[in-house]
Amino acid sequence: MPAGTQTGATPGAGLVRVTLPAALTEFTGGRSKVDVPGAPAPVGEILAGLGAAHPDVHDRLITERGRLRPHVNIFVDGENIRFLSGLDTPVTDGAEVVVLPAVSGG
């Protein structure tokens, strides 16, 4: 990433920029980037905030038991939360959260 490139939301506003794959943009009115308030907070809370505005996106990321779907990956500032603290991974003000389908399936 070139120095100075802004990928997340503007720091200081408590916003987190969530980037969604194309498959989910039909549930956000076509937007692939959604700024979610509430940072700093665990990524699970950020996703809940995303779900408050776009519940159909949340349903596709999180099971009805509150677990991350097995073939969905969430990256916080480039790091896969499966190798951090899962949905408890902290997200700072201005961070970027990226949602991607896993490299799986057939």
Place this chain on the structure above:
Amino acid sequence: MASGNGTNGGGTLLLGTTKGAFLARPRDGGGEGDGGWELDGPHFPGEEVYAMAYDDRAGRSRLWAAPHSPFWGTTLRFSDDFGANWSGKAERSVRFPEDSGLSLKRVWQIQPGSAREPDVIRLGVEPACLFISHDAGEEWEAVEGLLNHPHRERWVGGAGGLCLHTIVTDGEPGGRATIAISAAGAYRSDDGGATWAARNKGVRAEFLPDKHPEFGQCVHKIVHHPSNPGRLFLQNHWGLYRSDDWGDSWTDIANGVPSDFGFAMAMHPGDADTVYIVPLESDGFRCTPEAKLRVYRTRDGGASWEALTEGLPQRNAYETVLRDALDTLAPGQVFFGTRSGKVYASRDDGTTWGLVCEGLPPVVCVKACAAGRG
């Protein structure tokens, strides 16, 4: 793709595959059957569609499908215009109760109830449970007698997962029903689903130290005829059985089949003695025996079986037909799809066959309905 050998007797084939759903319709609208088939799809491209159904009760003409995305989960969708439009992707109405600790993985069966319960639809799902709607699919609830069954903690899934894939009922509101779970076996309720008892006496479990446990069998499919609902036919993970007492006891009827291993089984729509199966060689080699694609038919309730081969490849046919990929439609139509993406049809009770289409993704669900887009 299409055949012109008299296989398209009208109606619509609902074809679920591992990469979406397709609808196959006869080009001549059900005339003499020589116009071949046209294919519409894929619907839900990239998603697995293990369950489809058609509901024509109470004036409806509604298709159902349960696409499953390996990434984004399972939705339940319907169409009132034969697939031109589907209900929104936000169909997440099938949910396990919060205190169950379970979450929906896949829908394996969508079964509209009988004409006497015109607003009832049942779902068989994974993890194994039965859901029921009493308002034609608006709201769904887990059947608690199964959800909280004391055997649940000892149920073990098969290769496809712990799935409830088969539902047969007596058609009476609040009546009797038998369900099948891989690999927990058959269970029956006599009280509208409040309580369920294992009904596997005589059905063997080759893969367990105790070959005849109370439950734990890997039942692959059960069928029956509405005119004789208490007589059940069962295709097992090794074993072919009949019960004449709603599953209280089972008798081996693998008389003259090349293998009693298989998945698919379908009842003739008009003859309670006629059943179709597609045997596979073994659990270790799940392909048609001797590389011949043969449907087997009994016309005497399982006392004997005959191979149906005319129009089906009898050389180099290493095919697999899965549990819901074989269906029948009155008066004498039979359809099946293969994991290699071929779909075959017969209009004469299976005596002769023709190719509907090929080149599809692996076919996991075939449902035939008499209606089509108007």
